[in-house]
Amino acid sequence: MLTPQSYACGQWVAPGTAAREIHGPVDGALIARAGSDLDVAAMRDFAITRGGPALREMTFHQRAKMLKALAGYIADRKEELYALNPLTGATRADGGVDIEGGIITMTVIASKGRREMPDGHVYVDGGVERISRRGTFLAQHIAVPLQGVAVHINAFNFPVWGMLEKLAPTLLAGVPAIVKPATQTCYLTEACFRMIIESGLVPEGAVQLIVGGTGDLLDRLGPQDVVSFTGSADTALHLRGNGNLMRNSVRFMSEQDSLNASILGPDVTPDSEEFALFIKQAATEITVKAGQKCTAIRRIIVPEALLGPVGEALSERLKKTTIGDPAGDARMGALASAAQREDVAAKAAVLASEARQILGADSFDLPDGPGFFAPTLFVCDDPDAATQVHATEAFGPVSTLMPYRDLAHAAALANRGEGSLVASLVTADPAVARDVAVNSAAWHGRLYITDRTSMKEATGHGSPLPHLVHGGPGRAGGGEELGGVRGVLHYMQRTAIQGSPDVLTAITGQWVPGAREVQGPEHPFRRTFEQIQIGETLVTDPREVTLEDIEHFAQFTGDTFYAHMDEAAAEANPFFPGRVAHGYLLLSFAAGLFVQPDPGPVLANTGLNGLSFQKPVSPGDKVHVRLTCKRKTGRTDTYGEVAWHVTLYQQDGEQVAEYELLTMVSYS
Numbered sequence: 001m002l003t004p005q006s007y008a009c010g011q012w013v014a015p016g017t018a019a020r021e022i023h024g025p026v027d028g029a030l031i032a033r034a035g036s037d038l039d040v041a042a043m044r045d046f047a048i049t050r051g052g053p054a055l056r057e058m059t060f061h062q063r064a065k066m067l068k069a070l071a072g073y074i075a076d077r078k079e080e081l082y083a084l085n086p087l088t089g090a091t092r093a094d095g096g097v098d099i100e101g102g103i104i105t106m107t108v109i110a111s112k113g114r115r116e117m118p119d120g121h122v123y124v125d126g127g128v129e130r131i132s133r134r135g136t137f138l139a140q141h142i143a144v145p146l147q148g149v150a151v152h153i154n155a156f157n158f159p160v161w162g163m164l165e166k167l168a169p170t171l172l173a174g175v176p177a178i179v180k181p182a183t184q185t186c187y188l189t190e191a192c193f194r195m196i197i198e199s200g201l202v203p204e205g206a207v208q209l210i211v212g213g214t215g216d217l218l219d220r221l222g223p224q225d226v227v228s229f230t231g232s233a234d235t236a237l238h239l240r241g242n243g244n245l246m247r248n249s250v251r252f253m254s255e256q257d258s259l260n261a262s263i264l265g266p267d268v269t270p271d272s273e274e275f276a277l278f279i280k281q282a283a284t285e286i287t288v289k290a291g292q293k294c295t296a297i298r299r300i301i302v303p304e305a306l307l308g309p310v311g312e313a314l315s316e317r318l319k320k321t322t323i324g325d326p327a328g329d330a331r332m333g334a335l336a337s338a339a340q341r342e343d344v345a346a347k348a349a350v351l352a353s354e355a356r357q358i359l360g361a362d363s364f365d366l367p368d369g370p371g372f373f374a375p376t377l378f379v380c381d382d383p384d385a386a387t388q389v390h391a392t393e394a395f396g397p398v399s400t401l402m403p404y405r406d407l408a409h410a411a412a413l414a415n416r417g418e419g420s421l422v423a424s425l426v427t428a429d430p431a432v433a434r435d436v437a438v439n440s441a442a443w444h445g446r447l448y449i450t451d452r453t454s455m456k457e458a459t460g461h462g463s464p465l466p467h468l469v470h471g472g473p474g475r476a477g478g479g480e481e482l483g484g485v486r487g488v489l490h491y492m493q494r495t496a497i498q499g500s501p502d503v504l505t506a507i508t509g510q511w512v513p514g515a516r517e518v519q520g521p522e523h524p525f526r527r528t529f530e531q532i533q534i535g536e537t538l539v540t541d542p543r544e545v546t547l548e549d550i551e552h553f554a555q556f557t558g559d560t561f562y563a564h565m566d567e568a569a570a571e572a573n574p575f576f577p578g579r580v581a582h583g584y585l586l587l588s589f590a591a592g593l594f595v596q597p598d599p600g601p602v603l604a605n606t607g608l609n610g611l612s613f614q615k616p617v618s619p620g621d622k623v624h625v626r627l628t629c630k631r632k633t634g635r636t637d638t639y640g641e642v643a644w645h646v647t648l649y650q651q652d653g654e655q656v657a658e659y660e661l662l663t664m665v666s667y668s
Contacts, residue, residue: 004190006036025371035212051176051205064113086327089334102164108466109168145174148224156182173491254477259417265427291397334371344396411439419474445472525596607662
C-alpha cells in the first residue's frame with residue numbers, strides 16, 4: 001500500500017490523523033492512505049520568506065535553465081511514474097498524455113523563457129511611451145514577480161501534467177508554489193514531486209506539496225498571492241467565493257467544466273477524407289483517458305442530413321474499443337474511482353432525459369471493476385429545445401450528437417455551452433472556417449480547425465499546447481493558463497514606470513533613446529559579449545550619397561523604381577523632392593560605416609527589427625550612423641545576442657532611418 005507524503009517547510013510529512021483510504025478503480029483494492037496534518041500558515045510563510053527571495057534572485061534565464069534541467073531529470077525517471085500510472089485507471093497511452101505531456105510542457109516553457117524573456121529580473125511589456133514633447137519624460141510598462149505564493153489546486157485526471165503545467169510558468173515568473181493535487185491520484189503526483197525535490201535543482205521553499213486538505217490556507221492568502229484551480233464548476237464557485245480571497249483581491253484562475261463541441265462542416269460528405277477524420281477524432285476524444293479530459297468532445301454538431309451516417313460510423317468505430325486492465329493491452333481503462341463512475345452514470349441519466357441513447361454498455365464486454373464505464377453515445381434530435389445537453393457534463397466517455405440546419409445554427413449550438421476550453425471544426429472550406437470563427441470564437445478559449453491537408457500534423461482537438469492559451473470564458477472558468485510567456489505573466493505584476501530615459505534604462509536593463517551613452521575603449525565589434533556595456537555607442541564618420549551610387553545600386557540589384565531613376569516622376573510623388581536613394585542602399589552604406597571587418601567576437605548578424613524610414617536622402621546628402629547597445633541576451637554557453645539601436649542621420653542632424661540590429665557575439 002502506498003503512503004504518499006506531503007512536503008512542507010523543507011520536510012516530508014507522513015500521513016496523519018486526517019489520512020483517508022484510496023481504493024483503485026480497476027479492482028477496488030485499497031492502494032493508498034493519504035492526508036497529512038500540516039501547519040499551512042507556516043508553509044505559506046516558508047514559501048514567501050525562503051522560496052520567493054531565492055527565486056527572485058535568479059534571472060529569467062537562470063530559472064528557465066532550472067526548468068529545462070528539471071524536465072530532463074523527470075524524463076530520465078519517467079518509467080517510475082508509468083509504473084504507478086495503471087493504478088489511476090489509465091492506460092500507458094493515457095499516461096503518456098499526462099507524463100510525457102507534462103515533461104514537454106515544462107521544456108517548452110523553459111525554451112520560451114530563454115528565447116522571449118530577458119536575462120534579467122524585469123520583463124519589458126511593450127514599447128516606450130513618449131509622454132513629453134522633448135522626450136525627457138517617458139513611460140514603460142514592466143512586469144515583476146509577485147511577492148507572495150501561488151497555490152495550485154489540481155484535478156484528479158492529470159496528476160503529472162496538471163502539476164507541471166502550472167509549476168513551469170509559476171517558477172519561471174519567480175514565484176514559489178504550494179501544490180495541492182486531488183487526493184484520488186495524489187500518489188502519482190507525489191512520486192513526480194519527489195523527483196523535483198531529489199533533483200536538488202529547485203531552491204528551498206520554492207515548491208511544497210499538500211497531500212490531503214488545504215485547511216484554512218485560503219483564509220490566509222493576501223494580495224500578492226495567486227490561486228490557480230482546475231476542477232469542477234461547483235468547487236470553483238465555492239473556492240472563488242471565499243471571503244478572504246475577495247476581500248484581498250487575490251488572483252483566482254479557474255479552468256473548470258467545459259461542454260466542448262466539435263462541428264462537421266456543411267461541405268463534408270460521407271465519402272470524404274474529412275468525414276473519416278471527424279469520426280476518428282470524435283472516437284479518440286471519447287475514449288482517451290476514458291473521457292476524463294477537460295477538453296474532451298461532449299457535443300458533436302453535424303448537418304441534419306448526416307446525423308444518421310455520423311451516428312452509425314461513430315458507433316461502429318467505438319464498438320472496436322477494448323476496455324480492461326490499463327496495465328494490459330486494453331485501449332480504454334477505467335474511470336478514476338467508483339465515485340467518479342457513479343457521477344458519470346448520474347449525469348448520463350440527465351442527458352437521457354433529452355436525448356436517445358444509441359450506444360452503451362450492452363455493446364461492450366465490460367470488466368467487473370468499480371471504475372469501468374462503457375463509451376456512451378446519445379442523439380438529441382431537437383437541440384434548440386434542449387437545455388441539459390448544453391448544461392450537463394458527464395466527465396467520462398459520454399458524448400451527444402445533434403443536428404444543425406445551417407452554419408449560423410451550428411455556431412449558435414456550439415455557443416449554447418456558454419463557454420468552453422475548445423471547439424473544433426472539420427472542414428475543407430476556408431470560408432466555412434472564417435464564418436465559424438467570427439460567430440463563435442468569443443465563446444471558446446481555442447478553436448481547432450483541421451482538414452485533409454493538416455490532419456497528419458495536427459495536434460488533436462483535446463491537446464492543450466504550452467505555446468497556446470488554455471482556458472475559456474463563462475462555464476469554462478473565465479481563466480487562462482499556458483500560452484507561453486502569457487502564462488508567466490499571470491504570476492507577475494504589470495506596472496507602469498514613468499521617468500527619464502536614464503531611469504527607464506536603469507530599471508529595465510535596456511537602453512532607451514535619450515539615455516546616457518557610453519564610449520567604449522575601442523570599436524564595440526572588437527569587444528566580447530561580457531565586455532560590451534548597455535548604452536555603449538559608436539558614431540561613424542559621414543558618407544556622401546552620390547547619383548552614381550544610386551544608379552549603380554539600381555542596375556546592380558535590378559531595383560529601378562522610378563523614384564530612384566526618373567527625376568520628373570519622383571518630383572510628382574508627394575513623398576520625394578526628386579530622385580532619392582534606395583532605402584536598402586542606405587542600409588548597406590550604414591553597415592559599411594559601422595562594421596569592423598576583421599575577425600573578432602562578432603559571429604554573425606541574425607536579424608533586423610522595426611525598420612522605418614523617416615526622411616528621403618537625395619544625391620549629395622551625407623549620412624552617418626549612431627550605433628548603440630540596446631540590450632544583451634545570453635543564448636548559449638559560448639555566445640549571446642546583442643541588440644543594437646541603429647539610427648541614420650543627414651548632415652543637418654535630421655533622422656533618416658531607424659532599426660534594431662541583432663548580432664551574435666562570443667563570450668571570449
